[in-house]
């Protein structure tokens with residue numbers, strides 16, 4: 001709603017792909033909604049629901065030259081990572097198009113974008129939450145202005 005141009009583009013996409021006069025949109029029809037997926041990524045980048053992830057070092061270790069003794073509390077600052085100008089152009093701007101023509105996704109292989117964390121303790125709800133978000137948003141874009 002803060003980005004009317006983005007909203008209009010997403011509405012066109014969902015209405016083009018799904019046609020006229022539909023009552024409900026189902027999960028199996030979401031695959032073609034590429035722009036909507038970019039919007040979801042961009043929202044997760046700027047507003048990660050879990051911005052700070054607390055962890056504790058299980059053993060003495062060194063990370064980027066910093067000695068971290070066993071038992072130290074450390075935080076993964078997902079919020080800061082996803083707005084880091086070293087990895088993102090105009091990081092404070094809402095720009096879903098930044099995900100166009102690249103493979104950057106939130107499945108844990110791109111460390112600049114980890115709203116669901118990465119590695120062994122990554123969120124097991126990724127697929128579930130993605131489906132629900134896509135379904136809700138597609139229905140809203142389709143039926144409302």
Ligand code: HEM
Pocket residue numbers: 048049050053054115116117120121122123124125126128129
């Ligand atoms: C947009 C939606 C969601 C986001 C951004 C998200 C993000 C995360 C993050 C960052 C973690 C790691 C937390 C940590 O290490 O302390 C996590 C863990 C977890 N999430 Fe999600 N989550 C989402 C939705 C869901 C849903 C829908 C479910 C279940 C249906 C779920 C279940 C879990 C569970 C069980 C863990 C703990 C995994 C573990 O510690 O091994 N999440 N989530």
